[in-house]
Amino acid sequence: MSFISDSSAASQGVTVSSATPGDFIALMKPRVMSLVIFTALTGILIAPTPVNPIIGFASLLAIAVGAGASGALNMWFDSDIDAVMRRTRNRPIPAGRVTRQEALTFGLVLAVLSVFTLGFVANWAAAALLAFTIFFYVAIYTMQLKRSTPQNIVIGGAAGAFPPMVGALAATGHLSLASVSLFAIIFVWTPPHFWALALVKADDFARAGIPMLPNVKGADRTRRDILLYSLVLAPVGLTPWLMGFASPVYGVLAFALGALFLFHAVRVYLVRDGEQANRFAMRMFGFSILYLSLLFAEIVGERALALALPAMSKSLSMPW
Amino acid sequence: MVSPLPIDKKPEGIRLTTAQEKSRRQRNVAIGLAIGLFVLLVYVVTIVKLGPAVLDRPL
Numbered sequence: 001m002s003f004i005s006d007s008s009a010a011s012q013g014v015t016v017s018s019a020t021p022g023d024f025i026a027l028m029k030p031r032v033m034s035l036v037i038f039t040a041l042t043g044i045l046i047a048p049t050p051v052n053p054i055i056g057f058a059s060l061l062a063i064a065v066g067a068g069a070s071g072a073l074n075m076w077f078d079s080d081i082d083a084v085m086r087r088t089r090n091r092p093i094p095a096g097r098v099t100r101q102e103a104l105t106f107g108l109v110l111a112v113l114s115v116f117t118l119g120f121v122a123n124w125a126a127a128a129l130l131a132f133t134i135f136f137y138v139a140i141y142t143m144q145l146k147r148s149t150p151q152n153i154v155i156g157g158a159a160g161a162f163p164p165m166v167g168a169l170a171a172t173g174h175l176s177l178a179s180v181s182l183f184a185i186i187f188v189w190t191p192p193h194f195w196a197l198a199l200v201k202a203d204d205f206a207r208a209g210i211p212m213l214p215n216v217k218g219a220d221r222t223r224r225d226i227l228l229y230s231l232v233l234a235p236v237g238l239t240p241w242l243m244g245f246a247s248p249v250y251g252v253l254a255f256a257l258g259a260l261f262l263f264h265a266v267r268v269y270l271v272r273d274g275e276q277a278n279r280f281a282m283r284m285f286g287f288s289i290l291y292l293s294l295l296f297a298e299i300v301g302e303r304a305l306a307l308a309l310p311a312m313s314k315s316l317s318m319p320w
Numbered sequence: 321m322v323s324p325l326p327i328d329k330k331p332e333g334i335r336l337t338t339a340q341e342k343s344r345r346q347r348n349v350a351i352g353l354a355i356g357l358f359v360l361l362v363y364v365v366t367i368v369k370l371g372p373a374v375l376d377r378p379l
Binding site: 016017018019020021024052054055058061113117120121 | 334336337339340343344346347349350358361362364365368369
């Protein structure tokens, strides 16, 4: 036996992690997570009776960690295609900072922890829906739909739409029509939001072999479908007001934002060539994020205000 | 066959680079903080759910 003179990990064929905490935070897709936190918070706040703030906060934290688990498991499975797309090749796994095994372990630990924490903190119905959401995003969307059908984002979009329902379930213990309405908004919003990006990044998706709608059915069909979904989204965005759990202020805002969303969709539909076509598609992508953020922010704002000023909730005739 | 180690020479094992040691320290701190916050969360939620009389029970 001889002693190894070079005792570095690499020379001995051993992998030693050099991942920083920031890499693990990146695995959780913090931008997606922030949208999940925001929409789940809306689900918690539309509860007819206010939930204890500590229980609400802890539930929100569990849902956020569940979203982070989904992100990590998505990056574990998709590391091969992430490596070939410009948009994703600097993610921790393709960049070589985190191994696939680390991401898988991290994702599974977070998934189990988040589900059991939500069950303990809120209720087991909410925990079950959170578990189903993680399963749907990882096993149905990431492992199946994403690589096999151009409708991937239509069906897979449900995973991103569940958080308000999980939030509402955590707060009340039962599913309300109000939370289903929030689910519907995100569900119908997701396809035009992603297809606007896919129009511009079609080459990237094609290189990775992902059958996004523009690659499979063509840009014209994608522009038509963006317009059709936007036509459905505009009235669906009004449902919180029509159902009476958001104020007329929300109704006016949703009407104006819905009209602007349609304006962007029409422009993407009409302008099909040159740099301007790409610019309009990216503007629509950017606006779609603003659209969803403002709608949910309005509901969060008026609910928070009504909690602070109970008299206001009566004057707005809100069904508390 | 395993030969005995010389008494004056201890096995070196794997020697980490400075960057690997730094990132390991950062990960340890992050895991410690996360566990600490989780314990605090469980404690606070238990008090909220069961009330301050959680320890006041018949023996």
